[in-house]
Amino acid sequence: KEKVEITKEQKALTKVIVEAYNRHQIPQDVAKKLLQDQYSVEENFLLLTEMATSQVQVIVEFTKSIPGFLSLDHEDQIALLKGSAVEAMFLRSAQVFSKKMPNGHNGILEERIRKSGISEEFITPMFNFYKSIIGLHMSLEEQALLTAITILTPDRPYVKDHQAVEKLQEPMLDVLRKVCVLQHPQEPQYFARLLGRLTELRTLTHYHAEMLTSWRMNDHKFTPLLCEIWDVQ
Ligand SMILES: COc1ccc(-c2nc3ccccc3n2[C@H](C(=O)NC2CCCCC2)C2CCCCC2)c(OC)c1
Numbered sequence: 001k002e003k004v005e006i007t008k009e010q011k012a013l014t015k016v017i018v019e020a021y022n023r024h025q026i027p028q029d030v031a032k033k034l035l036q037d038q039y040s041v042e043e044n045f046l047l048l049t050e051m052a053t054s055q056v057q058v059i060v061e062f063t064k065s066i067p068g069f070l071s072l073d074h075e076d077q078i079a080l081l082k083g084s085a086v087e088a089m090f091l092r093s094a095q096v097f098s099k100k101m102p103n104g105h106n107g108i109l110e111e112r113i114r115k116s117g118i119s120e121e122f123i124t125p126m127f128n129f130y131k132s133i134i135g136l137h138m139s140l141e142e143q144a145l146l147t148a149i150t151i152l153t154p155d156r157p158y159v160k161d162h163q164a165v166e167k168l169q170e171p172m173l174d175v176l177r178k179v180c181v182l183q184h185p186q187e188p189q190y191f192a193r194l195l196g197r198l199t200e201l202r203t204l205t206h207y208h209a210e211m212l213t214s215w216r217m218n219d220h221k222f223t224p225l226l227c228e229i230w231d232v233q
Contacts, residue, residue: 004182010175013067014141017172020065021144031096034112035105041117041217048116052089052230053223059088063151068168076159083156085229086205087198088147090126094133095143119214122207129204132197139183142194145176150198 006014030051039047063069063081070077097109114123138146152169154162180191187193209231213220220232227233 004178006175006178006182010171010178013171014145014175014179016065016067017148018141018144020062021140021147023061023065029096031099031101031105031109035101035108038112039116041215044116045215045217045220049221049223049226053225055089055092056085056225056229059085059151062147066148066152066168069152072164072168073161076161076165079156079158079160080151080153080165082229083159084151084153086208087150087201090129090201090204090208091133091143091147091150094130095138097130098134098138117216118211119216122211122214125204125207126211129197129200132200136190136194136197138194139179141179142176142183145172145179146194146198148172149176150201 030047033047060081063077069080072080097106097113100106101109110127114127118126136142149169149172152165152172154165154169159165176194177191180194181188184190212222212230212232222230222233
């Protein structure tokens with residue numbers, strides 16, 4: 001049985017990523033807002049665009065804290081952020097959805113999201129993804145490292161220096177693999193399942209623009225930042 005040892009450097013890297021991830025909480029907790037009141041489809045759409053806009057800004061700050069990111073080619077930095085923003089947003093939503101809440105609140109949250117205005121055809125794939133994330137019972141380290149790994153995906157469109165991105169992503173994958181073995185000793189395939197979620201995440205983001213334009217209302221307005229990041233308007 002291979003003895004898994006996290007080195008000093010890997011501990012330091014994990015600490016930096018987790019601290020940056022903790023700073024990257026969404027300003028006001030969207031789940032609390034959704035549990036407080038029922039909103040109209042228009043209000044829900046506005047809430048989504050507000051949350052997503054602040055989430056993009058928060059993800060930029062998180063990414064800037066990833067060691068080595070700011071030394072990448074500037075255009076590649078933009079390409080990585082643009083290419084991963086939607087995935088990071090759905091990963092974040094799944095993590096918000098997987099938070100244990102007082103009795104029944106998770107059911108209310110699910111109900112509110114189902115009725116938020118998102119069109120029927122996208123509800124099942126979205127909740128399938130959320131439930132698959134819940135089933136993994138990810139630790140905070142795993143969530144933070146998985147988010148960083150998603151952002152540092154070398155094969156995003158327009159990335160020029162793949163190698164430089166791989167050099168940043170590999171140490172994250174190494175330490176995530178070790179963290180998974182240490183935190184889920186009974187599940188030798190846990191790390192593989194975790195990375196499998198990223199494949200499911202890419203299919204979900206495939207529907208993303210349509211999920212927005214098919215929101216059950218007319219005249220969908222987006223912030224300039226979201227027009228940049230989302231392929232809408
Ligand atoms: C593109 O279509 C959709 C549909 C649903 C969601 C979604 N899934 C959620 C799961 C847990 C809690 C919130 C959730 N949300 C919206 C939201 O506010 N998402 C935030 C985005 C930034 C990161 C934190 C979550 C809600 C849905 C209900 C109506 C108001 C917006 C979503 O989040 C990408 C995108």
